[in-house]
Structures are given as C-alpha cells and as structure tokens.
Amino acid sequence: MIPMRLSSVFKSRWMALLWAAGICWFAIDVADSARKDDSDGNGLAATNQAGGDSFGATDVKAFEENIASLK
Secondary structure, eight states: OOSSOHHHHTTSHHHHHHHHHHHHHHHHHHHHHHHHTOSSSSSOOOBOTTTOOBOOHHHHHHHHHHHHHHO
C-alpha cells in the first residue's frame, strides 16, 4: 500500500511533510466524493441515523400525527 517503509519516511522532515500532505489529500478527496453523493445538493443528506434510509413528506406527516396523538 505504501511504496516505502514508514520508518524511512520519518527520517527526513520533508518526506514526513509530503507523506502527511498525501494523507490530507486522500481525506479531502474521500470527504468531497461523499458530499457530492448527497441527494439534496447542500452537503446534508436527509437520512435517519439508524438505517440510513431517506425519509419524505409522508414520513414527516406520520410522525407529526403520532406526536399529536400522544397529547
């Protein structure tokens, strides 16, 4: 995965900086591709945390009706 041994990367300050820049570049690339995959276009996906399923207006209406029935 890494073309050189990690012990040799940290012997030089410049090689360590290049290695860290590569890690940061990879993290930004992964985060940017995940943001582009969102459905609403502003970087926030409309998903619930338990299952990751999208919810719509009918789900919101059913939730509001259930909350109203508790009163």
